[in-house]
Amino acid sequence: MLTYTKRFMPELPEVETIARGLAKRVTGDVIESVWLGQKPEPLKSPAREIAxxxxxxxxxxxxxxxxxxxxxxxxxxxKPPQAWQWIVHLGMTGRMQVCEPQTEIAKHTHAIARLSSGKEVRFVDPRRFGRLSVTRAFQASGIEPLDAKFERFLELFRGRRTPIKSALLNQKLLSGVGNIYADESLFRAGIRPRRRASAITRAQFSKLLAAVKQVLQEAIVAGGSSVSDYVDADGEEGFFQLQHRVYGREGELCPVCDTRIKRVVVAGRSSHYCPQCQK
DNA sequence: ACTATGTCCTGCGAGC
DNA sequence: TGCTCGCAGGACATAG
Incomplete structure (x- = not known):
């Protein structure tokens, strides 16, 4: 149930895989110098502050x-040594390259960190939805899905009048779930994306959180097998991803009951579900 | 406090 | 084959 892909949406499991790959390849290295492109959008902190x-x-x-x-x-x-955090958000199309200096600079490269080992870490992002910043105390806006305690999850989600799909995508509530894994989680939990959070029972919320964790965990395991093993000559990562059961499968048959999968728009995002399995 | 909607941006694929 | 056009979506701004 895995597909190999070079193109992917960077949601939690993909970012986890990328972070592990980067950790393996650059931990211990020292950033000697930094080049930042002219496009201002990807820089959330001022360029000189980042540098x-x-x-x-x-x-x-x-x-x-x-x-x-x-x-x-x-x-x-x-003196004393300063602690910093370099924060990278990949947006939709952001990529991190670890490559040799002589590697041709890809179109839409916005940042290059030159390391003392001779390697370079490059941030490439055609659509420029990604963001770079530096800080001293980074905090996620919402709770970590994989560590989420049920009571806290329930407290954050219950009673909201917004569709459950919108709530799952809200990073201030839960950090890391994007459009694909939201659809996949809702499918496994048997809940339609348009259902208002306030109309979901405690038992269904329990099933939903379990589904979110399961989907993300499975995707991390799938991606984890590819860490550092599928890097091409330009330092681009490739992935094994979970086969999606509903996402992007409008009109195809549900893998559980053979009903045709529907597509609707929720919160301006395409949302896929099985009208038989999800209520 | 919450919710809904529009906007950004480029690549790609469908359709003619 | 070559062109146009619309869609893809994370996060934030803005309005209600």
């Missing part, structure tokens, strides 16, 4: 928080 935080910093580790990649940095040349 000042990154340059001469050692990469202590790379991890994922929600859909964000967090580089934990330590800058030794100050």
């Amino acid at each position: 000042a935080a990154l340059e001469h910093s050692r990469i202590l580790g790379v991890r994922r928080v929600g859909k964000h990649i967090v580089f934990d940095l330590r800058q030794n040349h100050g």
